[in-house]
Amino acid sequence: MKKTVWSMCGMCSVRCPIKVEVEDGRVTWIEGNPHILKGSLCAKGSAGVALQKDPERPQQPLIRSGGRGAGKWEPVSWYTALDYVAERVEKIKEKYGSKAIVMSCRGGPWQDLIKAFCHALGSPNFTNHDSACGRNVHHASKSVYGLGRKGFIYDIAKAKHLVCFGRNLLASLRVAEANQVMDMLDNGGSLTYVDVRQTLTGIKATRFFQVRPGTDYALALGMINEVIKQEAYDKEFVEKYTVGFDHMAAFVEPYTADWAAKECGIKVKKLKDFVSEIGQQRPKVIFHPGWMLSRYRDSFYASRCLHILNVLMGNIETEGGQLFPKGPGDCGIKGLRTFSSNVPKPEDKRADGVGWKYKHFDKGPGLFHLYYEAMMTGEPYPIKGLICYRHDPFNCFPDVATQKEALDNCELLVSIDTHYSEFGWYCDVILPESMYLERETPVATQKGLKPRFIYRDRAAEPRYNTKPSWEILKMLADRLGFGEMFPFQTAEDMWKWQLEPTGYSIEDFQDKGFVSLSDTPIMYDRENLEGKFKTASGKIEFVNESWENLGIPSFKPYESPKKPPKGRFRLVFGRSPVHAHSHTINNPFLHELMPENTLWINKRVATRLGINEGDWVDVIGDSQMGTIRAHVTEFIHPEAVYTVHGFGRQVPLQSRAYHAGMSDQKLQEGLLLMMDEAGGGLCLCEKFVTVRRSSRNPRRRVEL
Amino acid sequence: MNKYMLYLNSKRCIGCHGCEIHCKANKDLPVGPILCEISHEPLKSVKGVPKTEFFFRSCYHCEDPYCVPICPTGAMKKREDGIVYIDEDACIGCMACAGACPWNIPQVNPATGKAVKCDYCMDRVDQGLRPACVTKCTTRALKFVTLQVVES
Numbered sequence: 001m002k003k004t005v006w007s008m009c010g011m012c013s014v015r016c017p018i019k020v021e022v023e024d025g026r027v028t029w030i031e032g033n034p035h036i037l038k039g040s041l042c043a044k045g046s047a048g049v050a051l052q053k054d055p056e057r058p059q060q061p062l063i064r065s066g067g068r069g070a071g072k073w074e075p076v077s078w079y080t081a082l083d084y085v086a087e088r089v090e091k092i093k094e095k096y097g098s099k100a101i102v103m104s105c106r107g108g109p110w111q112d113l114i115k116a117f118c119h120a121l122g123s124p125n126f127t128n129h130d131s132a133c134g135r136n137v138h139h140a141s142k143s144v145y146g147l148g149r150k151g152f153i154y155d156i157a158k159a160k161h162l163v164c165f166g167r168n169l170l171a172s173l174r175v176a177e178a179n180q181v182m183d184m185l186d187n188g189g190s191l192t193y194v195d196v197r198q199t200l201t202g203i204k205a206t207r208f209f210q211v212r213p214g215t216d217y218a219l220a221l222g223m224i225n226e227v228i229k230q231e232a233y234d235k236e237f238v239e240k241y242t243v244g245f246d247h248m249a250a251f252v253e254p255y256t257a258d259w260a261a262k263e264c265g266i267k268v269k270k271l272k273d274f275v276s277e278i279g280q281q282r283p284k285v286i287f288h289p290g291w292m293l294s295r296y297r298d299s300f301y302a303s304r305c306l307h308i309l310n311v312l313m314g315n316i317e318t319e320g321g322q323l324f325p326k327g328p329g330d331c332g333i334k335g336l337r338t339f340s341s342n343v344p345k346p347e348d349k350r351a352d353g354v355g356w357k358y359k360h361f362d363k364g365p366g367l368f369h370l371y372y373e374a375m376m377t378g379e380p381y382p383i384k385g386l387i388c389y390r391h392d393p394f395n396c397f398p399d400v401a402t403q404k405e406a407l408d409n410c411e412l413l414v415s416i417d418t419h420y421s422e423f424g425w426y427c428d429v430i431l432p433e434s435m436y437l438e439r440e441t442p443v444a445t446q447k448g449l450k451p452r453f454i455y456r457d458r459a460a461e462p463r464y465n466t467k468p469s470w471e472i473l474k475m476l477a478d479r480l481g482f483g484e485m486f487p488f489q490t491a492e493d494m495w496k497w498q499l500e501p502t503g504y505s506i507e508d509f510q511d512k513g514f515v516s517l518s519d520t521p522i523m524y525d526r527e528n529l530e531g532k533f534k535t536a537s538g539k540i541e542f543v544n545e546s547w548e549n550l551g552i553p554s555f556k557p558y559e560s561p562k563k564p565p566k567g568r569f570r571l572v573f574g575r576s577p578v579h580a581h582s583h584t585i586n587n588p589f590l591h592e593l594m595p596e597n598t599l600w601i602n603k604r605v606a607t608r609l610g611i612n613e614g615d616w617v618d619v620i621g622d623s624q625m626g627t628i629r630a631h632v633t634e635f636i637h638p639e640a641v642y643t644v645h646g647f648g649r650q651v652p653l654q655s656r657a658y659h660a661g662m663s664d665q666k667l668q669e670g671l672l673l674m675m676d677e678a679g680g681g682l683c684l685c686e687k688f689v690t691v692r693r694s695s696r697n698p699r700r701r702v703e704l
Numbered sequence: 705m706n707k708y709m710l711y712l713n714s715k716r717c718i719g720c721h722g723c724e725i726h727c728k729a730n731k732d733l734p735v736g737p738i739l740c741e742i743s744h745e746p747l748k749s750v751k752g753v754p755k756t757e758f759f760f761r762s763c764y765h766c767e768d769p770y771c772v773p774i775c776p777t778g779a780m781k782k783r784e785d786g787i788v789y790i791d792e793d794a795c796i797g798c799m800a801c802a803g804a805c806p807w808n809i810p811q812v813n814p815a816t817g818k819a820v821k822c823d824y825c826m827d828r829v830d831q832g833l834r835p836a837c838v839t840k841c842t843t844r845a846l847k848f849v850t851l852q853v854v855e856s
Binding site for chain 2: 030032038039043045046049050170173175182185186198200202203204205206208270577588589590592633
């Protein structure tokens, strides 16, 4: 029997809407939801079928029987596993209080369920991966607009110019966005790309600035200076909606285009031409404020300047610019019932210090890495349990050895995941979640010009003894005595409960897989944006007084990044379009396309080191080393070496990914607590590594 | 004459290799055969921007294919509309076709021990659909073109 099931892809965290064809319980075809993506899907999306068939994933709950990380597991029933977790949780609660337990997830549209569970447990310590990802961008956005980084969507397709500072959006693929970029280029738009190396996005650019690593902030300051000097900004918009322009203008005064060009190693004429071009094209100019900007000590300030450049372009709530995402409220519809609305919020202060020690940071998910500090010091109070849902801190955060040391102070480590994460391999219990084609997820809201509710239905029955997260958490909640806060037994009950205030039912989703809340795009009146900016002044704040009062300056004097010592290089990392960080490396299809990563190294430098294309090279941190093949190219800055993140996995049951390639985060020793104090993001590109031609390159054949 | 052609708009192609997996997933292929290929030349600086273009290659469905007559069992066939395909029941996996093909296009499917190659997803085409690689192309860079004779 054939059927069509509406779902959302789970291969990466973009979660593209998909249409799944199923024949006799077997998934035969996955395509992008034709109503939204016209069928388009990336390689990872199609490789979902290979994931479903892959036996190299946890097939039933597992309880550790050897030492942590020894890889000895006892397969147990769901009842045994959940009873075990509940019992350990109760013990920690008794000894240290509920707040000693941290719950973490990846973030995204369903994190409310995890947050609600954490709060129901009585712990304020809900967190996610973002301090190793987009926190700097998020906090920069908050300090300028009072809105988080999802406070705007980018109308790229209708823009005249898109400027990306290392935002490699054609490799870190979001299918809809990639099409917007290509549409913009087809319509004659310009793309300016800034990076330390050339990328899949950069090859489509009309202008390319290869900058010295760590100088993004300098370039952004130089751009602001030149925009002001050429009077290339929207004076009316700035006058009407912003505060602190004069202060900013005075601050950027010494950071001229000539200075920036010299600092970044680019041509000043090219920079000035760029500014005159955007001066003509505004307001249809978008500066992408960055995504994964946990990179340098000043990434928060670099991102803040990119937000500011958008404001100077006056690109807000105008076609081809930054648009406010509209929600159900803008359509006169009540929003979904949230899980956390049914749960009292714990009163304890957070152990990561967010909200009391760090008052300017967003309390939502806090900052994960700071829990390691609490685990190590017992301050402000001991952390004794960590439950990670679909989140692998060992692949996300730097310096795995130090993480393990901190975790050894915990009495319970649980991984709820669809695959063996490296963290899971070190845990006490693995609770296997059904992969995305085998499970339902709660209804989610997707804000936009035409907001919608969207859901993921179960396409196929689980191949192994796995369960969806909502069911795992519900069963755990029942055991811990707060099951009534999650008043549903089936996915249908859950959807009904969520949708109740909206007036919709899940049957309304059957035609297209989603419910559109508006037939036409909703735009606010650009002349009347009062109340839209959630800062203290209600305006866009070039200078944020409240943050200044907390000791966070709105601009900080530029410090030139350290030059790596001789023979060493700054290790930078990025994405490939065929992998979603670490969790697709073992996928049979995707592994076949890209089984290993390589080390990009500048040609001139490589020649000096005797390294040729394809040679094995040793990449050495302090105590850790990885060996991969070199990719020798002139299109990377000589101070940097680059690799794709996610490789070098060490879970033996993932036979394809096991020790294939090199892990950047294991080399990032000493960076676990190196945080940008203003933005909360880690500084993951602040590691110098030694590179040498490996002795693994054979000189002669000794065997027959 | 061939009725169809796969065309890649290289300006829109972002080199994501999606087509290769869309194809494998649709044909339920094991590790080994990949029936289409995205490739590119090394980067070259053009007006200060390092550039390259992507190429797409699958079976060319030759007007006069060498693989068809060499097949000892008649498994390799050419349809009226030009699609060159393998009748899997008749294929014995001798791979004479691959030897005859100037581009070595047919590949062994290790799961069946038989030859496999691009057939423009003819089961889909016969249902009025487009090949998998075209239907799901990430940036809609691939097109399935129906050729027309232009009267001069």
